[in-house]
Amino acid sequence: MATVWTIPIDITSRWLDNAEVQTFLASNDLDNASPDPRVRFAQFADVTKSLERHIGHTFSSVQGAATALFDGIEGGVPVALKLAALRLILKEVYQTRHAPQPFPKRVGEELGTYVYALLDPRNRSVFYVGTGRGTRVYGYVWEALAENEHRQTLEDPDTDGAEVKAATIARIREIFDSGHEVEHYIVAHRVADSGGVADAVRDGVVGALGLNEGAELANLAAGVGEHRAVPVDDLVLQYAAEPVPNLPTPCVVLEVPAASRRGVTSEQVYELSRGAWAAGAAVRNTDDIPVIVFADNIVRAAYRAKSWSSVARPGDASLWRFTGESDTELESQFVNKRIVPAKVGLKKWPTHGWVPHLTQARPGR
Template structure:
């Protein structure tokens, strides 16, 4: 159990509501406080900027927090008085946290499915990527095990040159700090099942995709990305960065049973989000979709919802409403969960070939009305 100090996300509101901050801004009685109110305001402004840059970040000691918040680059040449330091530290949340356990090794089946992969390690405290590497097997976890003294677990295969001593020391310290603060490292696979290619254009294109995936992880507002490459981007299930947990779920899942006919499959990438409620999932699943008239005329049509090739829910569509102008209409269904089908399908893996396809259509709707062939509309 360790005590940590976390900068609140709404730090400005918290500061302005704190009596110690109000006292600092209105009088010079605190230790080291400047008599000139303009100087005190300049101090406060610099500290607020620093706190905003570190909102959500957790520190394992007052000394570490002070070094970043009051003496870091965001402060510039401003000297922060003891009075303001003390007032700010009193409003930063201090709480005890237990260290998260280190990750367990991947199963042989998952490790084999990943093949050669490129990965990134992300600090959940500020969403920064602090390491990128390439490897096979459990290499993605091996840095955690090494940093935390779990050497007996090491069995990952690295690729390429070993890290410089300075690099290794840096990621060891970062990983230890993350776990000491009560968090665990985010492990992201940027690309897996990599085959050596000899096509220069293909290699350049793939390299571009990997860089875009890495930068996607830094987006604070995914719906309004800073990186313009992401604007209007469809959800590509097979070629995007995914957490090891997501990939483990994919490759550990059993194949889905025979798909119901008639029925429909709908790809809802957002259904993979953690913490999604049943109502939120249903709202996402309803559409609108390119549902053809034949599908809409099937009473209680089974609708299988999947994301990242894993089934997330199964509904029975009882009615449909049109959305959009005539000739360009799509359809939104109303229905209810089918408990029997969910018991059979949720958590299983469904791939395009199961529906007679080479890839899922971009619009996400696949209807299967006969065993002969699937329909995109």
């Protein structure tokens, strides 16, 4: 357990709601504070701006935090306001140093050459973008945490200069010291050795910048699409997963992209999966029809539909929502396994996500 002073990403709202701050603004008789409310408000505004400038920063001592936050403010900061700010950002943390594990060799083969980004979870900012093969995405974190055994799995050399390397490692150690962990994203993979490389790198940079909350990129005006950055863990799951066995006939295969969101619960996956779907009579009239739910080509859940109810939408009476139950036998066969369009006789998944599999011949309704 360690004590640190970290400015969180939601510091502004927490600062405005802080009882000590409200007392400072409302009281005219505080020690070392001006009796003029206009002066106190100006001091409050200065500290607010300083806190916002330092979002994501972590300090290992109260002196370091105070120096960074208050020393540059003209006219000084009253003691009451300093204490309010320092108490608000005080945090006791377990300085976890869980190093990521090397992923299987076949995952590296599937990824090929890739562009990756390291993200600071304290302020959701990308602080490093690099390229590599194999487990290079973890290289700097392993070096920062002195995981020398893991570093031996690296296939390609480190090409960064000393200054870049030092700054990256320092940032990583600061993140871990604050009780957080670096987030790793693959923003473009299977980059060809020749031809299309410039486009792939461009897409990678766009994807990395798009991780920043509030990013306004013209490239993303039409939606995330091909520029979506993917957490490394998700790609490892996708490429290391075994293929699904033969699907039951009949069944329904549903693509529910939100089912792969980090932190999503099984209850949320079920609600997301229920629909509305363009379920034809052949599906609705099949008792206990299996429903296989996937996202990013990985099966996330398996149910048996017990009933279907019409979803009332203006001008469209053909959409249906199912009510079902999890099926442990189906889950053991399919969940966390890889499914591809060819498994149901398709070249690619339809954009609407609805794939009935009623016969071995081809999908139906």
